[in-house]
Amino acid sequence: MITFYPGPSKVYPQVADYAVEAVRQGIVSLNHRSAGFMDIVKETVRLLHEKLDIPSDYHIAFVSSATECWEIVAQSLTAESSLHPYSGAFGKKWAEYAYRIKPPVSLNEADVLCIVQNETSNGTQVNMETLAQFRRDFSALIAVDAVSSMAGITLDWSLADVWFASVQKCFGLPAGLAVLVYSPAALKRAEEIGETAHYNSILFIHENFSKFQTPYTPNGLGIYLLMRVLQQVTPIADISGRTKKRAIEWYTFFEQEMKASPFTVLINDLALRSDTVIAVQGSETEVSAIKKAAQKMDIMLGNGYGDWKNTTFRIANFPAITDEEIGTLKQFLRSY
Incomplete structure (x- = not known):
């Protein structure tokens, strides 16, 4: 088929071999606090910076899904309220989900602008020129859902403070892992808000990934497969x-x-x-x-x-x- x-979507055919390799070499059995696993996380982060041209001062973490990233943005990076212009079903879902966590007080005072860069439901996208206009017009943080575009097209990372994507689309991998990219400004905002009430609070995530560890037992196979795919793909x-x-x-x-x-x-x-x-x-x-x-x-x-x-x-x-x-x-x- x-x-x-x-x-x-379709995974790279080499993923089957990488998965067998991970089992036979005991990689899937590594303790997530072990030196061997931390080396895999470190190399995967390095390859993401290299192959996707992510700025060196932007931080990278791994979570379970883009939907979890919606939650992280609402919990850890939204002080008052978020603004969600959207053109399709996934942008609407993000808005509804975010407002359940952080009900909007005044959209005129929104401190996070949330954009779905590629709206999978109807085949639309926000191009980099439009995103640059958002950057000029909006003075606070910008968060971008790039689920259907990250690893598929060039993104201008400087145009937003948070980018995230699940790996089951342009990364050519099975579902169950997401890449979260966040800027120094996003980390500073998280520190100002100081939200630490959840297992996936961004401060907790950042503390762990600074040591190439994860705050919870992760999808170790998914991270390994991501590393191997990044090794094979071109820039x-x-x-x-x-x-x-x-x-x-x-x-x-x-x-x-x-x-x-x-x-x-x-x-x-x-x-x-x-x-x-x-x-x-x-x-x-x-x-x-x-x-x-x-x-x-x-x-x-x-x-x-x-x-x-x-x-x-x-x-x-x-x-x-x-x-x-x-x-x-x-x-x-x-x-x-």
């Missing part, structure tokens, strides 16, 4: 160029070769189109039919989500997906 599901500039080229080709394909089909790209505004998740719309009947036909050909298309659940299908444009697999899907779509 070739999967184009936008998360969990983000190369990956990003390939991702953006493929995205242009996908949009061109639907606008030209699929012009006579019952399907069109959901997002018309070129500036808002995602580079990593292509959302395609059609009638409920046609969308259901093409997904079933694809499955018969051992191709899995992504379901729609939220308001677009029944009238769209989504195509992941993640680095682990090969050109050959994309060619197979395009041939299926042509002949459908």
